[in-house]
Amino acid sequence: MPSPSRPIARLLHLRRLSISPRDHLLLRFAALAKELSEQPPPPPLPTRPRSPHPYEYNRLMSAYAASGGRDGPGAGADRALHLLDEMRSLLGRRPDTACFTTAAAALSSASQPGAALAVLNAMAADGVAPDAAACTVLVGVYACRLRWFDAAYQVVQWMAANGVAPDVVTYSTLISGLSSAGRLAEALGVLDLMLEEGCQPNAHTYTPIMHAYCVSGMIHEAKELLETMIAAGFAPSTATYNVLIEALCKAGSFKEVDVLLEESRVKGWTPDTITYSTYMDGLCKAGRVDKSFTLVDKMLSEGLHPNEITLNILLDGVCRRSTAWAAKCLLECSAEIGWHVNVVNYNTVMRRLCDERKWLAVIKLFGDMVKKGMAPNSWTFSIVVHSLCKLGKLREALCLLGSEEFVADVVAYNTLIRHLSFLGKTYEACLVLHEMIDKGITPNDITDSLVVDCLCREGKFLVALSYLNQSLEDGLSRSAVSSIVRGLIAGGKLHELHTLVGWILGQGFIVDVYMYQELIIAFCKKGYCRGIEMYKVSHTLERMLRLT
Incomplete structure (x- = not known):
């Protein structure tokens, strides 16, 4: 037997232990392991490439569908x-029913009903028999996305005739589509059909009907449905109660909401963050901000943590009740009370500061947000650019939009162009337009x-007409036409106005009632509808009618 290695021997000597047969075996294994470790590893065994099973594909597809994608x-x-x-x-494998169903359901949830139908058609073309889940997805596409209820009914009838029994999910999906379309009588008829077929409904079946009742202002019927x-014996879910609580808050029935929350444990449901956020939103809009803050303590005592939506509701409530300074203080101390604010929360307060014309406070709050590493969105840019323009810092607003660190959109650029237009800076507005493009x-x-509008104010009607001609490549812009119509009438360019209308008609566009309304309003504001000037209005409209 080989002698033990020095570390093990030293350990045995220190512990003054006798070597038993078991210790001899361990030492032998240790020496063998050391010998094997010094040898080069054997080459790997050849493996045959294995084609992934449809089950593995389905799991990956489900994960993608659940994540929504970055x-x-x-x-x-x-x-x-x-x-x-x-x-x-690529693999030449026929997907199974689950794979087709997962893909179709993901496309339907992503508001791509046409693509979902294409997948289900491919499933039929491949000869894959649908099950109840696949048929339910098809019912959802027809009823909830496309509102083709006759087609949805036909799918349910086909299922019953071909031995694919509709389950509670199938019926609930159909009821959800009918309820969202306001077809309550049909939704209740499907509920009766479920009960006749022996299919027991659940909370997902009743909640869409209750929501339809509440949207229609039929709160009494919604409460009766809850009692039914x-x-x-069908336990309502927290989502069911949230629907009713939202309706009660809109009606100002806060005492009934308190009763529902007090009876929650007895009735077997647990309020969640959405429940309290909904209640807070109703209280804040009713001016009862103080009670909203007391609900925060109640949430924390029940182990619920307010999220960014809850914080935004409270910020908006504080802005409504007092001033944006109070909301700003709440925003700055949010980290101390364990609330994680986001860009929406900052936008809410900055928007309120704009309403109070506190432009410098907006810029300071924007700087604080950027220092905290929060990425501004398009709404943020519009608010900040608007504030800079109000402060007369147009160059700073332009530099902000041109910065590579931030990504602005058309809304932010429109904000700057609007201020330049009001100031009569046509050249600068055109420069901003070119930079945007x-x-x-x-x-x-x-x-x-x-x-x-900016060009017309400067009397550059030909340039405005040229720009309008270029913009017609993407379709007729009613707002742009309205601007040039007002500009031509204000400038007394009635001949050019008549030429413009004829040119628009020559491009294949139709002069509708909207344009006539704009013409008449512009004529009246200019004063053409008084006295002898009225004939100019009548003459122009008559010539337009001949053209159409």
């Missing part, structure tokens, strides 16, 4: 669809209207 709400659904195509084309659920930001209808 690039947007529909990114997860697009990746799930890509995996489905990979199975069908409880009497029939160079950055790949497409002007919208508001941009076109602001630029045309």
Whole structure:
């Protein structure tokens, strides 16, 4: 037997232990392990490439669909669809029912009903038999997305005729679509059909009906439905109670909300953060901010933590009740009370500071937000640019939009163009427009209207007409046309106005009632509808009618 290594021998000597047969075996294993460790590792055994099983694909597709994707709400659904195509084309494997259903459900949830129908059609083309889950997805596409209720009814009838029994999810999906469309009588008819078929409803079945009642202002019927659920042995969920609490808050029935919360343990439901946030929102809008803050302590005592939505509700309530300075103080001390604020919370307070014309406070709060590492969004840029313009710091606003550290959108640029237009700085407004286009930001209808209005104020009608001609490539902008119509009438350019209308008609666009209304309003504001000037209005409108 080889002698033990020095560390083990030293350990045995220190402990003054005798070597037993078991210790001999351990020492032998230690020496063998040391010998094997000094030898080079054996080459790996050849492995045969294994094609992934549809179950593995389905798990990955479900994960993508649940995550939603980092690039947007529909990114997860697009990746799930890509995996489905990979199975069908690259690997030559036929996906099973679960894979098709997962992809179709993800596309439907991402508001892509056409793509979801295409997946289900491909499923039928591949000869894959649908199950109850696949049929339920199809019912959801028809009833909840496309509002094709006749098609949804046909799917349910097909299921019953072909041995695929509709389950509670199928019926609840159909009821949800009918309820959201305001077709309460049909939704209740489907509920009766469920009970006749022996399919027991649950909270997901009743909640859409209750929501439809509450949206229609039928709170009494909603409470009766809740009592019917409880009497029939169907436990309402927290979401069910949240729907009723929201309706009661809008009606100002806060005492009834207090009763519901006090009876929650007896009735077998637990209020969540959404419950209290909904209640706080109703109280704040009613001016009862103090009671909203007392609910925070109640939440914490029940182990619930206010989220950023809760904080935003309280900030908005403080802004409504007092001044934005109080909300600003609440925002600054939020970290001390364990609240994690976000950009929406800052935007809420900055918007209120703008309402109070405290432009410097907006800029300071924006600086604090950036120092904390929060990325501003498009709403933030619009508020800050608006504040800088009000302070007369147009150059700083332009530098902010041109900074590579921030990404602005068309709304922020429109804010700066609007202020430049009001100040009569047409040249600077056009420079901002070109910079926006160079950055790949497409002007919208508001941009076109602001630029045309700015040019008309400067009397540059030909330039305005040229710009309008270029903007017509993306369609007729009513706001831009309204701006140039007002400008031509204000400048007394009635001949040019007639030419403009004829040119618009020549482009294939239709002069509708909206344009006539704009013409008449502009004529009246200019004073053409008084005395002998009225014939100019009548003459112009008559010539337009001949053109149409």
